[in-house]
Amino acid sequence: MATIEEVLAGLTKYHPSADTGLVMRAYELAAAKHEGQARASGEPYISHPLSVAMNVVELRLDDVSVAAALLHDVVEDTDIRLEELEAMFGKEVANLVDGVTKLSHLQFSSKEEMQAENFRKMMLAMSKDIRVVLVKLADRLHNMRTLGFKTGPSVERIARETMEIYAPLANRLGIYSVKSDLEDLAFRYLEPVAWADLTQKVERVRREHERFIELVKNMLGEELRAANIQGEIDGRMKHLVSIHRKMKAQNIPFEEVYDLVAFRALVDTVNECWHVLGVVHQLWKPIPGRFRDYIDLPKPNGYKSLHTAVMGPNGEPMEIQVRTWKMHEVAERGIAAHWSYKEGTKASAPEQERVRMLKELLDGIRELHKDSGDSKEFLASMKEDLFGDEVFVFTPKGDVKVFPRGATPLDFAYQIHSEVGNHCSGAKINGTMVPLSFPMHNGDIVQILTSANQKPSEDWLSLVHTGGAKAKIRSYLRHERREMSQEVGRAVLEKQLRRKGLSLKSLTKRGDLERVLTTLGIPNEEELLVRLGGGRLQPRDVLRAFMPELDEQTQPGEEPKDEGIFSELIRKITPGTSPGTVLVGGEGDIVTHFAHCCSPLPGDRIVGFVNRSRGISVHRATCPSVADVSRDRLVDVQWDKGTKGHRLVKIKVLCLDQAGMLAAMSNVFLRLGVNIVSANCQGNRDKGATNFFEVLVEDAEHLKRLQKALESTSGILSVERV
Ligand code: MN
Helix, strand or coil, rough: CCHHHHHHHHHHCCCCCCCCHHHHHHHHHHHHHCCCCCCCCCCCCCCCHHHHHHHCCCCCCCHHHHHHHHHHHHHHCCCCHHHHHHHHHHHHHHHHHHHHHHHHCCCCCCCCHHHHHHHHHHHHHHCCCCCHHHHHHHHHHHHHCCCHHCCCHHHHHHHHCCCCHHHHHHHCCHHHHHHHHHHHHHHHCHHHHHHHHHHHHHHHHHHHHHHHHHHHHHHHHHHHHCCCCCCCEEEEEHHHHHHHHHHHCCCCCCCCCCCEEEEEEECCCCHHHHHHHHHHHCEEEECCCEEECCCCCCCCCCCCCCCEEECCCCEEEEEEEEHHHHHHHHHHHHHHHHHCCCCCCCCCHHHHHHHHHHHHHHHHHHHHHHCCCHCCCCCCCHHHHHCCEEEECCCCCEEEEEEEEECCCHHHHHHHHHHHHEEEEEEEEEEEEEEECCCCCCCCCCCCCCCCCCCCCCCHHHHHCCCHHHHHHHHHHHHHHHHHHHHHHHHHHHHHHHCCCCCCCHHHHHHHHHHHHHHCCCCCCCHHHHHHHHHCCCHHHHHHHHHHHHHHCCCCCCCCCHHHHCCCCEECCCCCCCCCCEEEEECCCCCCCCCCCCEEEEECCCEEEEEEEEEEEEEEECCHHCCCCCHHHHCEEEEECCCCCCCEEEEEEECCCCCCCHHHHHHHHCCCCCEEEEEEEEECCCCEEEEEEEEEEEEHHHHHHHHHHHHCCEEEEEEEEE
């Protein structure tokens, strides 16, 4: 069991001016609070935080991280609250403990590869202070070392989580020492039989390989001294997992794995690295194709080294890595190396430090490999991982979901299932009700509320961020409009049939419907009604198909009265529906007609309501008849921007009853391009004249100009829209 004295000795060795008081106080509180608790091993609980602190010291992190490691379980497992920690140890320590506690709550529940990748990304994204992840790795390392004391199904879950989440995370952060240890420990519990077998075999050859290591060290050491290079040579058995993987990948037995040992030469400068490589290649025959230059082309996590493989003294292949001490530091401790306390430099704010360090790393690599596709890819993936425009959130069960930044609970609902989306009536984030437009943040736990009565509306399109959710809303709205068209189509057809003393039902019975569908080339009744309701098929054509003998006679319209001077201006135009100028719920394929009571003009504020027999009537929003209509019959309509129809409107003009008035008015109509459909002029007894005109104007704006022009004509008293 590690002791606090060992922790302090380790810390002050690389960080002489560390705040040992802080670390000591952290230890005392943890020891007092965990008093009486025991680990599965039977050891007092404090042995765990002490070991984690020791692991943190091995990564050579600062005093704050060591204090946080000692305290990492007190909020979770004792009665200490986070606020108390902050009061006693400061914000930095409290934030680290809080971060580690939060990461401990994440449980990896899905076996899917994607889930694992999301999880790793999420952990990085969530940890504003990368030291949180480092302390968490130190925690996991000790838990894995003591996993043998645990029993039950949690053992396999923890081991798998370690293999799929924590080891790759350590690798991503470049901390090879922790990565390899975690992998070997997880391997032991995931494949106990293979592990035991391999361990035995490695033990059997260990003595022999240790002699071999000594031989190689002596041979190379002598050559380096002769070349006047100061360096250290290191040889070790490879990790079990890498031997196991090699056997599986090449499908070979243990006996055929030759390079069980890896050698490392550590020197001061890059030049010396190349010098050592030369010496090695002089001494032993290099194996073609095995040389790698990771100094010029570092690995994505910053790893630098020269790798080569040669035919060794016994004619066996062996691997040698050559690097500087500084590169070695990064190789072993990765991102942790950047967190080392450096005497004489003041540590900057954690977030700034992390950004600066990454920027440095990225800049260095960008500089080295301006044209390399690899580095571009690396930059992209690094950016995605650490500064990504992605948000990681949780279902209440703890599954991770990834969204583009700015995505809302509605996106979340649609990602679960379109039905959940369509009936989404509200959302809770971290237990609090939020509007559906609320942007989600990293680590949020999102809960969706549904209601059978809820359905998507047009404005939902502006609440979602993902293409998938948009497509699903659009599809729903399209379907809904189709149903509405069908209903309208049925009503229109029934009405027309009723006039002839028929009904759709009777026609269907007689088999006439089938015949009509064939005649018109329409696949089924539903489609017939949809086309009718959508205005793509006229009721007249359907009737004709039903009863060719009853070919409808066109009713002659009422001839306009010949008013002499107006006759040449008056055109006979059928007022009414002009498809495509009004959008119902954003679409233009629904039958609408303009109410005669208020004759809406493009530009007027309008509303529509469903009229069982005639489709949708469009009224001006100010029309008194709208007030009487029940709310559920109202539909959202708007003018289709860009289309300018000629719309019929009635105006009343009061003028003096004098010669030339009609000529003056007709000039105004001509000048403004207004067609007159009908006119009714009569003199009054009091010498005034009242004129009613039905005119065709483009829109409300056009009408306004007409009114102004008429009003400014001398002799005209007033102009109003009827
Ligand atoms: Mn722990």
